[in-house]
Amino acid sequence: MILERIQSPGDVKKLNDAQSRQLCDELRNFLIEEVSHTGGHLASNLGVVELTVAIHRVFDTQKDRLVFDVGHQCYVHKALTGRRELFDTLRQFGGISGFPKPYESEHDAFIAGHASNSVSVALSMARARTLQHQHYQVVALIGDGALGGGLSFEGLNNAGASGEPMIVILNDNGMSINRNVGALSKHLAKLRTRPEYYNFKKWYRDITGTSKVGKTIYRASHTLKETLKKSVVPGSTFFEEMGFTYMGPVDGHDVEKLTEMLRWAKEMKCPVLLHVNTVKGKGYPFAENNPGRFHGVSPFNPLTGKPLQENKATFSSVFGETVADLAAGDDKVCAITAAMADGTGLTSFAKLYPTRFFDVGIAEGHAVSMAAGMAKQGLHPVFAVYSSFLQRGYDMMIHDVALDNLHVVFAVDRAGLVGADGETHHGCFDALYLSQIPHITVLCPSNFSELRYMLRIGVEELTGPVAVRYPRGGEGSYQAVSGRADIVELRSGNDITLFSYGVLINNLLDAAEQLSQLGISASVLKLNCIAPLDSRVIAESVRKTKRLLVLEDCMGVGCVGQRIAAILAQEGIAPDRLILKNLGTTFATQGNVDELEHAFGLDAKSIVESVLEVCHERKDET
Numbered sequence: 001m002i003l004e005r006i007q008s009p010g011d012v013k014k015l016n017d018a019q020s021r022q023l024c025d026e027l028r029n030f031l032i033e034e035v036s037h038t039g040g041h042l043a044s045n046l047g048v049v050e051l052t053v054a055i056h057r058v059f060d061t062q063k064d065r066l067v068f069d070v071g072h073q074c075y076v077h078k079a080l081t082g083r084r085e086l087f088d089t090l091r092q093f094g095g096i097s098g099f100p101k102p103y104e105s106e107h108d109a110f111i112a113g114h115a116s117n118s119v120s121v122a123l124s125m126a127r128a129r130t131l132q133h134q135h136y137q138v139v140a141l142i143g144d145g146a147l148g149g150g151l152s153f154e155g156l157n158n159a160g161a162s163g164e165p166m167i168v169i170l171n172d173n174g175m176s177i178n179r180n181v182g183a184l185s186k187h188l189a190k191l192r193t194r195p196e197y198y199n200f201k202k203w204y205r206d207i208t209g210t211s212k213v214g215k216t217i218y219r220a221s222h223t224l225k226e227t228l229k230k231s232v233v234p235g236s237t238f239f240e241e242m243g244f245t246y247m248g249p250v251d252g253h254d255v256e257k258l259t260e261m262l263r264w265a266k267e268m269k270c271p272v273l274l275h276v277n278t279v280k281g282k283g284y285p286f287a288e289n290n291p292g293r294f295h296g297v298s299p300f301n302p303l304t305g306k307p308l309q310e311n312k313a314t315f316s317s318v319f320g321e322t323v324a325d326l327a328a329g330d331d332k333v334c335a336i337t338a339a340m341a342d343g344t345g346l347t348s349f350a351k352l353y354p355t356r357f358f359d360v361g362i363a364e365g366h367a368v369s370m371a372a373g374m375a376k377q378g379l380h381p382v383f384a385v386y387s388s389f390l391q392r393g394y395d396m397m398i399h400d401v402a403l404d405n406l407h408v409v410f411a412v413d414r415a416g417l418v419g420a421d422g423e424t425h426h427g428c429f430d431a432l433y434l435s436q437i438p439h440i441t442v443l444c445p446s447n448f449s450e451l452r453y454m455l456r457i458g459v460e461e462l463t464g465p466v467a468v469r470y471p472r473g474g475e476g477s478y479q480a481v482s483g484r485a486d487i488v489e490l491r492s493g494n495d496i497t498l499f500s501y502g503v504l505i506n507n508l509l510d511a512a513e514q515l516s517q518l519g520i521s522a523s524v525l526k527l528n529c530i531a532p533l534d535s536r537v538i539a540e541s542v543r544k545t546k547r548l549l550v551l552e553d554c555m556g557v558g559c560v561g562q563r564i565a566a567i568l569a570q571e572g573i574a575p576d577r578l579i580l581k582n583l584g585t586t587f588a589t590q591g592n593v594d595e596l597e598h599a600f601g602l603d604a605k606s607i608v609e610s611v612l613e614v615c616h617e618r619k620d621e622t
């Protein structure tokens, strides 16, 4: 086994072509085996095996900077940079991350998780290198899906004009999570079938020779070369128009060819774009045939490709069914996704109502502005988006939607802790940032029935911007639909008021039950709407219990608990004891949600402990 002997990228550099090919085969088996246990981004990683090996043959990632876009395709890189033996901890609590993390290894040049920033980051690193008179290469590795995001265009626009030496490797598999969309993706599809421009250039360089005279002719005859090129490879690429030297397209599963191309690109002293054609899921038939399903997988049987656990209903699937039902009754209802049709549950809507379904690509800001225009012209747009990615559309929410009080419904999926994807993917900001927006209504269903109910109210009855926020995965044991009230009392008590929203209400109810067995009677309040905030019921309860605990899985500063505390203080009814349980000021890491809730003291057991502490305090005082 060659893979077992690879301790660092230096060992990869020692391999010849045949050994490199063998290493790629071994890496594929390794990925399938490991990810079948841990879950993770399998298809994207299978697609970049040869590319990553070639990168490590040519570059020194300790010194050179390799910037991953999204970063979900970094597994091979991790396996080759000293972390192979940690793969059984991949995406687990305390284990290695499924995304690049500079704190994990000096080979991880930059944080990644959200798409389309790699060109900007690589350009900035190239600028830093030049300004500091240093010598290293900067490489951005970006997929065709991420390339369609607006931020990529800003990066290309700036980089192409800068003339700064850097390499953008475009990993073009024709896929985002689902089939890629947009005009650029059509342009790439055309380029994919073109003969390689690189071959022509190489031939041209070969005939001009490597001698001093030949090199001079080569440099001096640039115009002739360009004319000749156009006669061999007709039409210019988008990238050349943007100021890049375009190379490719090259077969992304030919490790020798890739190595050669990268060596060539490394010699250039300008922005270079290397276009690489890959197959998402390469080498594992189940993933090749269904790359969307194997984009991000839960543990599966490697022999059958089937998940180890049956797919159960989730908030996303319930959202998908409900929005399709709403569309059946109202032909103005449109659904928008930013490249997340499967993840947000919109697949069946897309099939049922293709003319009212819009996948805009990885372009959350654009999706929000587009929804605003639709609402202005009388449609009923619903933008389904993960909480953490909606961060990209925040200004558009304020400027394009809220200022004119437009009726756009935001279906904010993955609100709260998401689990194994970790820091970059937790939806731990939306409860704060959504609540800041004037005119907005933010609804928080605690179970599937409430999601159905609130979505219908949000689309059919409310006006202005509406966000319905719900978590990843399934519901808990709280099953009732608490109705139209902003706040409902689920349990009455005298010793403390416990208060939360969304699925966390289950932890409060569990805690209240355990507390009652310990002789403490807790009042449990459930907030259906966190903006605007109706504090009357809370104030009443706090007057009685004098103690308040607010449970949330979002950041601490500006959380609902802080807002309530401020309102109560203004009204002169501050509780004797206030316990705010939330994520505080740190980024929550990866892990399953139970582990993370426990780590942050958000689980029933931790709530009981905190309550016992303050209740005993008062007994001690009396």
Ligand SMILES: Cc1ncc(C[n+]2csc(CCOP(=O)(O)OP(=O)(O)O)c2C)c(N)n1
Residues within 6 Å of the ligand: 044, 047, 070, 072, 073, 113, 114, 115, 142, 143, 144, 145, 146, 147, 171, 173, 175, 176, 177, 280, 338, 339, 340, 362, 364, 389, 392
């Ligand atoms: C801003 C943002 N929106 C959405 C996502 C979710 N997402 C993760 S990977 C991905 C598809 C990326 O496609 P591509 O760049 O072509 O990479 P591939 O997986 O095909 O290699 C999407 C939409 C994200 N990470 N960031």
